[in-house]
Amino acid sequence: MIPQQPVYLEDKVDEIRQSGRLDYRSQALPTWCPGCGYYSVTEGLANALNDLQIEKENTVVVSGIGCASRFPFFMDTYGFHTLHGRALPVATGIKVANEKLTVVAIGGDGDGFAIGGGHIPHAARRNVDITYILFDNGIYGLTKGQVSPTSAIGFKTSTSPFENRDAPLNPLLMLLSYGASWVGQTYAGWPHHLAGLVQQALEHPGFSYLHVLSPCVTFDKTDRTYQNLDLTVRELDSDHDSSDLALAMQAASDTRSPALGLYYTSQRETLGQALDQVALRAGAGG
Amino acid sequence: MAYDTDIQISICGSAGDGTIAVGDIFKRAMAHIGYRVIAFDQYPAEIRGFGKCIARTRVATSRVYSMKGYSDVLVSLNDLHAIPHVGEVRNYGALIYDSAPMSAVAEGAHISGHLKPGHIPYALPMREVSELATGANRSRNFVALGFVAGLYQLPQDAFHHAIAAKFESKAAAVTKSALAAFDSGFEAGAASYQFDDVRIDAPRGRKSTHEARMMTGNGAIVQGCLDAGIETFFGYPITPATGIMEHLAVEMPRHGGRLVQTEDEIAAISAAIGAGYAGSRAATATSGPGLSLMTEMMGLGVMAEVPVVIFVSQRGGPSTGLPTKTEQSDLNLAVWGGHGDARRIVLAPTNVEGCRRCAGRAFEIAEQFQVPVIVLVDLYLSNRYETVFLQDENEFLPKNWKPATTPGAGYRRYELTTDGVSPRCIPGEAGGIHTATGLEHDEYGNPSDNSGTHSLMTQKRHEKLQAAIKHPGINFTKRFGDSGKVEVGLLTWGSSFGEALEAMLLAQQEGIRCAAMKVVMLSPFPVRSVLRFYKDCQQILVPELNYTGQFAKLLTSEIALPVTRISHATGAPLDVANLVEAIRRAARKHRRRHNAA
Numbered sequence A: 001m002i003p004q005q006p007v008y009l010e011d012k013v014d015e016i017r018q019s020g021r022l023d024y025r026s027q028a029l030p031t032w033c034p035g036c037g038y039y040s041v042t043e044g045l046a047n048a049l050n051d052l053q054i055e056k057e058n059t060v061v062v063s064g065i066g067c068a069s070r071f072p073f074f075m076d077t078y079g080f081h082t083l084h085g086r087a088l089p090v091a092t093g094i095k096v097a098n099e100k101l102t103v104v105a106i107g108g109d110g111d112g113f114a115i116g117g118g119h120i121p122h123a124a125r126r127n128v129d130i131t132y133i134l135f136d137n138g139i140y141g142l143t144k145g146q147v148s149p150t151s152a153i154g155f156k157t158s159t160s161p162f163e164n165r166d167a168p169l170n171p172l173l174m175l176l177s178y179g180a181s182w183v184g185q186t187y188a189g190w191p192h193h194l195a196g197l198v199q200q201a202l203e204h205p206g207f208s209y210l211h212v213l214s215p216c217v218t219f220d221k222t223d224r225t226y227q228n229l230d231l232t233v234r235e236l237d238s239d240h241d242s243s244d245l246a247l248a249m250q251a252a253s254d255t256r257s258p259a260l261g262l263y264y265t266s267q268r269e270t271l272g273q274a275l276d277q278v279a280l281r282a283g284a285g286g
Numbered sequence B: 001m002a003y004d005t006d007i008q009i010s011i012c013g014s015a016g017d018g019t020i021a022v023g024d025i026f027k028r029a030m031a032h033i034g035y036r037v038i039a040f041d042q043y044p045a046e047i048r049g050f051g052k053c054i055a056r057t058r059v060a061t062s063r064v065y066s067m068k069g070y071s072d073v074l075v076s077l078n079d080l081h082a083i084p085h086v087g088e089v090r091n092y093g094a095l096i097y098d099s100a101p102m103s104a105v106a107e108g109a110h111i112s113g114h115l116k117p118g119h120i121p122y123a124l125p126m127r128e129v130s131e132l133a134t135g136a137n138r139s140r141n142f143v144a145l146g147f148v149a150g151l152y153q154l155p156q157d158a159f160h161h162a163i164a165a166k167f168e169s170k171a172a173a174v175t176k177s178a179l180a181a182f183d184s185g186f187e188a189g190a191a192s193y194q195f196d197d198v199r200i201d202a203p204r205g206r207k208s209t210h211e212a213r214m215m216t217g218n219g220a221i222v223q224g225c226l227d228a229g230i231e232t233f234f235g236y237p238i239t240p241a242t243g244i245m246e247h248l249a250v251e252m253p254r255h256g257g258r259l260v261q262t263e264d265e266i267a268a269i270s271a272a273i274g275a276g277y278a279g280s281r282a283a284t285a286t287s288g289p290g291l292s293l294m295t296e297m298m299g300l301g302v303m304a305e306v307p308v309v310i311f312v313s314q315r316g317g318p319s320t321g322l323p324t325k326t327e328q329s330d331l332n333l334a335v336w337g338g339h340g341d342a343r344r345i346v347l348a349p350t351n352v353e354g355c356r357r358c359a360g361r362a363f364e365i366a367e368q369f370q371v372p373v374i375v376l377v378d379l380y381l382s383n384r385y386e387t388v389f390l391q392d393e394n395e396f397l398p399k400n401w402k403p404a405t406t407p408g409a410g411y412r413r414y415e416l417t418t419d420g421v422s423p424r425c426i427p428g429e430a431g432g433i434h435t436a437t438g439l440e441h442d443e444y445g446n447p448s449d450n451s452g453t454h455s456l457m458t459q460k461r462h463e464k465l466q467a468a469i470k471h472p473g474i475n476f477t478k479r480f481g482d483s484g485k486v487e488v489g490l491l492t493w494g495s496s497f498g499e500a501l502e503a504m505l506l507a508q509q510e511g512i513r514c515a516a517m518k519v520v521m522l523s524p525f526p527v528r529s530v531l532r533f534y535k536d537c538q539q540i541l542v543p544e545l546n547y548t549g550q551f552a553k554l555l556t557s558e559i560a561l562p563v564t565r566i567s568h569a570t571g572a573p574l575d576v577a578n579l580v581e582a583i584r585r586a587a588r589k590h591r592r593r594h595n596a597a
């Protein structure tokens, strides 16, 4: 699409400065490779926090280990860069300790679904009021290109030199069956779509899971590339009913042409509310 | 003549006989009367079936420090289980058993055939008495309890009180039949002849102004947590630490605290560290297998300088090991476990009152030094009851993590200060924004692999802990026994210190000059006071409950001097008599050398 009016760089820079969203960005320059899908989230999250007027000192970004997990360093909010696979339980502890905080957990597919796979169902079923943004590049980026639990069959990596034969997981189906109360999918190549969904995820009271399809431009030249994703992704059907779990599961089963958008959302008691109920039953203060 | 009462009564039966229940009533009644009580129950490893239960209670007029290695009285509610324990009854000790058991017994299966000459037998038709008193045979345990109380002329009302309290939440009929059975047993006991070899004299002296309470080590840990104002707890069940979480699950919500049972121990410590990072008084509790899983995350706590308290109750290992037996074999893991130079603080209380104190102080220390603190106990200490006299419940310092300098522009979370402790801010505080990380980092918290930064930061993380040895309100070492130069010194830690102290007292009575020191802080190690003790002793014995001498090795690595190890790994506490023998041998050796010189 060719813009009708020319856009001048100075105007754009001024506009960004004035928006206030730069306040959420730290001085540190991201260490990601040029072109990495992860750049989209710094922008997306800063925008969403800014639009929702969430104070940066009341925001904590928690991550595991991996390229994606480097994210907290690039934000001027509180951050906790934890251990490989442990972002969710640490985030849970932070939220239980202080319900006033907005807690965002971030990580890669290996971090979330390999080493940290045991924690996801429990964060989801407890409905911890946090947002989990998982960047799925189908590969281990930080350790320089090994196969991941979401790598496609036939994918060649340094540890699957004769092609991967392990069937990939379907993260959306898993999260839906774990009882996550908000499940959405977006794509790093659609930054505006991503920013919109990040905002919705933050607004959701309860556990929100945002799956981000994101190319690793350095270690994947064949499979989950911008070119391939641009061709296959599509928006969820316009008549998709996000309160219908069965429909959401059906949509999530189509992995050939990944649909982007809000799959499922529902409202139920969060972990914090449940703990308040426990206190009431125990006769707190009495 | 003044007579010091010090007797141990063991009640042995099978699961379902109500053995532990009457043991519990016995110790509570005795504590109420004013005795010093210490008790340790043994449960079967299996949940179902008819496994062996033993309720051992030691009752004394002055303070005692461990269980005795023998019993003065053995009550059998099940002969099959009790027969192997006849040998633990001392000469002229009493055996109380059912003279008319349920069914015909095979030859050799009745306990009467196993008594030793010198044992005083009391054959009591428990089943019949129970049936007469209550119309059912189920109250044999209360008949036996009543018999003991009657025989030794103990105040009946203290027992009535304890029985009523035990069944407070049950139907009135339950209390009624228990009381009826108890009273019939009491009558029978009072009518029996009491040999003077076993006597329980009335407690002497002033009663403490504080109320005596019966408490286990785990119960005392919970009390310490509550007194220190614990805010969040995350745990995963494992014997023998589960009781801590179960008890906190009841108490914390009443006191504004929050408790979550996590999916595993990794999640438990992760969430506790998350909560600690967010400024909460946070803790978790586990045993060896769980601690193994926690080591990586503890390292993050050390690196990111996050306060958190980890209660560890050891059981027999390695692997799943002996879940229902005691051992002190996780010292290495607690002090050194995990990768990298990751020193943390490890406290090991030696008795039930110490469990409360260490638990409360652990929160203060964790916050003051911004570091994980492990409180290391074992099954024997977790589960044993002692009479405790609780002091001031407000003795622990309130939460105090306020930064020393005002945060704002240029705030350095990991500032290199003279004492190594940096100003800490928590989420919610404007001007304190930073990212905590497990990567090596500079003063601002930014990742750095600069070698100078790494050595400075490593030094900071270690040196800041040295001041913990001076933390007020807790004795990190304590010496008992003869002062000055002694022939034999016992140096030990944790639950084993009770047996060591008992052995020392007995050896002193034999004219051996000896002393004992407990080491409560295992990391960082209180080298100076231990060295001072070492220099006063001609021989140093280090008894502990493990095979490899983990404490002895820690000791020798810290003070670089030889010690004599007494390592014992059977799953049971140390045997006091064996320890006394070891002291005698060491004293003889010393005297021989002394005379030769």
Ligand SMILES: Cc1ncc(C[n+]2csc(CCOP(=O)(O)OP(=O)(O)O)c2C)c(N)n1
Binding pocket: A065, A066, A067, A068, A069, A084, A107, A108, A109, A110, A111, A112, A135, A137, A139, A140, A141, A142, A143, A148
């Ligand atoms: C316990 C542990 N095991 C292994 C590693 C090494 N490691 C670091 S990141 C990573 C995988 C990263 O892949 P992913 O989570 O998909 O994130 P990405 O780098 O692709 O963003 C691994 C295996 C580690 N840091 N800790």
Ligand code: SF4
Binding pocket: A031, A032, A033, A035, A036, A037, A038, A067, A068, A137, A141, A142, A215, A216, A217, A218, A219
């Ligand atoms: S290695 Fe891949 S995932 Fe990591 S920063 Fe580079 S492009 Fe992104």
